[in-house]
Amino acid sequence: MPDIDLGLASDWQDGDWHGRVKLVQNRTYPTSPKKDVAVTSPNSIEIEINTDNSTSGEAKHVFFTAHVGSTKKVIAVLDWQGNLRIAGKLTTDQTNLGY
Known part of the structure; x- marks a missing residue:
């Protein structure tokens, strides 16, 4: 399956x-053909959805990744x-969450 181009996503000036x-x-089974x-954005944020057909569910995850320089990090x-694991620290009580 080729990439599906969703068109212009923002006014990002560098690259695609x-x-x-x-x-x-x-990510869970790196040698699997599955x-x-x-879903990727031009700002190097990706959401990866594991599409494993496991009946026990242990491989069903949603990964949120970002690029730091040339390195892709989860x-x-x-x-x-429903357990959420966050890399780094969790900052609470933020008041200015404007875009």
Whole structure:
């Protein structure tokens, strides 16, 4: 399956500024021929959805990733039981969350 180009996603000036949906290597089973679905943005934030057909659910995760320089890092993982794991620290009581 080729990438699906979602068109212009923002006014980002560097590189590719189109959003995309694409298939990527499965993070839980890296040698598996099964792929994950990734929704990507021009700001280097990706959401990867594990599409494993497991009946027990242990491999069902949503990965939130970002690029730091040329390195792709997982910043949060939501598992099949609703547990959210966040890399780094959690800052609470923020009042200015404007875009």
